[in-house]
Amino acid sequence: MSTESTVQAFRASLLHFHADPAFTADAHTWIEDGLLVVEDGRVKAAGDHAALLPTLPPGAPVADYRGKIICPGFIDTHIHFPQTDMIASPAPGLLPWLDTYTFPTERRFEDPAHGRATADFFLDELLRNGTTTALVYCTVHPGSVDALFEASAARRLRMGGGKVLMDRHCPDFLRDSADMRDSQALIERWHGKGRAMYAITPRFAPTSTEAQLVATGELAKAYPDTFIQTHVAENQDECAWVGELFPQRRSYLEVYEHYGLMRPRAMFGHCIWLDDTDFARMADTGAAISHCPTSNLFLGSGLFDLARADNAGAPVSLGTDVGAGTSFSMLQTMNEAYKVARLKGSYLPALRMFYLATLGAARSMRLEGTIGNFVPGAEADFIVLDPKATPLLARRTAHSDALEETLFALALLGDDRAIQATYALGRRVHERGAAAG
Known part of the structure; x- marks a missing residue:
């Protein structure tokens, strides 16, 4: 019987929501150097890279998306x-x-x-x-x-x-x-x-x-x-x-x-x-x-x-x-x-726009806890956003002083080119410029 680990991890900046930013202060979680840990297609943990890396089983693969943003699909x-x-x-x-x-x-x-x-x-x-x-x-x-x-x-x-x-x-x-x-x-x-x-x-x-x-x-x-x-x-x-x-x-x-x-x-x-x-x-x-x-x-x-x-x-x-x-x-x-x-x-605000497209939609569909954020046990559907996907985005986000500015630039200037990769149940189903895995 195989003992190969089903745990995999993804390193990037992490963004997800636990409340509506229009009504709740600190409604989002932002981790500059984060790690999303997935097991059997579900979120196991989402947190600081330095804290979570030692908890991974030996040999667990870590996809390195530093410089990118991982958020729910x-x-x-x-x-x-x-x-x-x-x-x-x-x-x-x-x-x-x-x-x-x-x-x-x-x-x-x-x-x-x-x-x-x-x-x-x-x-x-x-x-x-x-x-x-x-x-x-x-x-x-x-x-x-x-x-x-x-x-x-x-x-x-x-x-x-x-x-x-x-x-x-x-x-x-x-x-x-x-x-x-x-x-x-x-x-x-x-x-x-x-x-x-x-x-x-x-x-x-x-x-x-x-x-x-x-x-x-x-x-x-x-x-x-x-x-x-x-x-x-x-x-x-x-x-x-x-x-x-x-x-x-x-x-x-x-x-x-x-x-x-x-x-x-x-x-x-x-x-x-x-x-x-x-x-x-x-x-x-x-x-x-x-x-x-x-x-x-x-x-x-x-x-x-x-x-x-x-x-x-x-x-x-x-x-x-x-x-x-x-x-x-x-x-x-x-x-x-x-x-x-x-x-x-x-x-x-940009944070509200990203909420409406993720957890806000999940809540509207009565699927909170299933999709829409990175709570433990949620299905691991997520995307990798590239703030430097186009020359204009790269130039604009290089001067961003806050998360709100970066997200606003992605929303106003971004399109399909800003999606570096898309994952469903932890499996890559799209990567820009590469065949799906």
């Missing part, structure tokens, strides 16, 4: 993998964009081979950008869900996703029904198997009949540990449309609450046009917000009010929303989130 809480091929498609707004590009692109997922090829590219692109977990929209085709989870299992990733539900106001070739048997079968096949997490996925209220929304709520009640994901209050024309379709409901968000779709592990994309009552209901029900700034700016949907959500105590995270979002990079998403906050009259 990014978590993208709103993204559409079928829309990979239509990113950067021009349209005057959300609804014509759906009709012109989204629906025809999603039709191609009738072909399982197309689904698997897209899933492989999609996940590799996430890893290249340092994203180790995402909540992913598939298409109405059950095979698209299989493609996503098969590809993520091959990479040992913690990934959430689900079959899109829509049975009206969409092309016939994508029209579903109120029958939940396909979704139930997918839940039974995938949810909790390995690192797969199923997300019940009504596209948005206008594309679901009352019968489908009722059935969706019943499915969510039957499987309370699944996730729920959908869109809400993204665009003013969309909000007006919902008001016409559901005149008896006080607000767009209340449509989902009425059908039992607001609960912990429910993730609502955009939330731009919510009112104070809506934000309070988010906080009260444990549902969460995915702020998607690159998409909101691209489609001209509006500016999300992070300060208003914070005041209500609503959980917030970040989503790229590819393909309306214009980048797979969470660093670029932070960049746009910062600018949106400024336009709304508030300031978003």
Whole structure:
């Protein structure tokens, strides 16, 4: 029997969070010369290199990333993998964009081979950008869900996703029904198997009949540990449309609450046009917000009010929303989130941006302790950030006097080139300029 140690260690500066820096002083841990110790794919310890090095078993490998920053892998809480091929498609707004590009692109997922090829590219692109977990929209085709989870299992990733539900106001070739048997079968096949997490996925209220929304709520009640994901209050024309379709409901968000779709592990994309009552209901029900700034700016949907959500105590995270979002990079998403906050009259520090993309997202998904930071026993999903990845970054960070400055430069100037390496369960799944190991 082999006695080879399963312990491995990684030397770099370490950054992770134990609280939200917007509300808690000293919410982060920063270790200039740190050591992340991993055993059997989980965090064993994270601390000072000099203190932890003597505790390693003889022969344990130590990867040397000095000069770099190790932080938890990014978590993208709103993204559409079928829309990979239509990113950067021009349209005057959300609804014509759906009709012109989204629906025809999603039709191609009738072909399982197309689904698997897209899933492989999609996940590799996430890893290249340092994203180790995402909540992913598939298409109405059950095979698209299989493609996503098969590809993520091959990479040992913690990934959430689900079959899109829509049975009206969409092309016939994508029209579903109120029958939940396909979704139930997918839940039974995938949810909790390995690192797969199923997300019940009504596209948005206008594309679901009352019968489908009722059935969706019943499915969510039957499987309370699944996730729920959908869109809400993204665009003013969309909000007006919902008001016409559901005149008896006080607000767009209340449509989902009425059908039992607001609960912990429910993730609502955009939330731009919510009112104070809506934000309070988010906080009260444990549902969460995915702020998607690159998409909101691209489609001209509006500016999300992070300060208003914070005041209500609503959980917030970040989503790229590819393909309306214009980048797979969470660093670029932070960049746009910062600018949106400024336009709304508030300031978003870099530490808060990195929190929202790591522990904040894990908390929004009710996965704290599993992913999002380096507490002992957490799954060892992490990235290696290179503050000198480009000549401009190197020049700027050479003059940084504080961690906040370095992180701010990474968020505002960084992209996939700033990701030196990505690890899932302690195994390298991407390294810049090298084959995955």
